[in-house]
Amino acid sequence: GENVEQHPSTLSVQEGDSAVIKCTYSDSASNYFPWYKQELGKGPQLIIDIRSNVGEKKDQRIAVTLNKTAKHFSLHITETQPEDSAVYFCAATDSWGKLQFGAGTQVVVTP
Amino acid sequence: NAGVMQNPRHLVRRRGQEARLRCSPVKGHSHVYWYRQLPEEGLKFMVYLQKENIIDESGMPKERFSAEFPKEGPSILRIQQVVRGDSAAYFCASSSGTGDGYTFGSGTRLTVV
Numbered sequence: 001g002e003n004v005e006q007h008p009s010t011l012s013v014q015e016g017d018s019a020v021i022k023c024t025y026s027d028s029a030s031n032y033f034p035w036y037k038q039e040l041g042k043g044p045q046l047i048i049d050i051r052s053n054v055g056e057k058k059d060q061r062i063a064v065t066l067n068k069t070a071k072h073f074s075l076h077i078t079e080t081q082p083e084d085s086a087v088y089f090c091a092a093t094d095s096w097g098k099l100q101f102g103a104g105t106q107v108v109v110t111p
Numbered sequence: 112n113a114g115v116m117q118n119p120r121h122l123v124r125r126r127g128q129e130a131r132l133r134c135s136p137v138k139g140h141s142h143v144y145w146y147r148q149l150p151e152e153g154l155k156f157m158v159y160l161q162k163e164n165i166i167d168e169s170g171m172p173k174e175r176f177s178a179e180f181p182k183e184g185p186s187i188l189r190i191q192q193v194v195r196g197d198s199a200a201y202f203c204a205s206s207s208g209t210g211d212g213y214t215f216g217s218g219t220r221l222t223v224v
Contacts, residue, residue: 001169032211034212034213036215043115043202043216043217044154044202044215045215046212046213046214049212096159096166096167098144098156098159098167099144099156099213100156101146101154101156102153103152104152104153
């Protein structure tokens with residue numbers, strides 16, 4: 001089955017700097033890769049996603065890149081702000097079409 | 112246009128009791144997924160349902176846990192004879208089809224005392 005690994009587990013950045021989170025997946029048939037942000041006490045919220053026919057997607061300060069050959073994808077947050085502090089999860093579809101999640105990255109943005 | 116509604120938000124049960132968690136998907140979504148999250152851990156898949164069908168229950172413990180998504184009404188995750196280790200946040204998500212984005216609910220936080 002699909003196995004998604006996510007690094008780092010924690011990430012501390014200065015406000016204004018960039019943050020990068022990386023994920024790898026195992027199932028070459030995976031074709032959908034969303035990223036979720038989870039704030040304390042809340043459910044995960046979809047922030048950006050990418051499909052396998054696209055290499056990069058950007059939405060304001062957030063961008064995602066996908067390398068299908070290497071089976072890895074990354075989340076890039078530029079000009080980080082305190083409200084970006086949260087846990088971020090990557091995910092990839094498995095053969096059933098359901099999502100398998102990475103273990104999460106705790107991002108802390110310090111002023 | 113309500114999102115995924117989960118209730119209750121918090122549930123306290125004594126060991127041996129039953130816990131019933133409810134999830135109403137986004138209107139028009141026919142795919143429902145349940146995930147469990149332990150404190151400071153990731154989201155672990157439990158079960159994937161479509162209306163009246165269990166599609167994949169590979170993440171569900173074989174005993175005490177069951178799930179349904181009836182033709183009418185919400186999806187229900189049922190845990191019988193709860194134990195302390197069942198304490199966790201249980202999230203429900205829905206989608207309009209496979210390979211589409213999920214919308215998550217706010218979760219039910221189960222505490223077994």
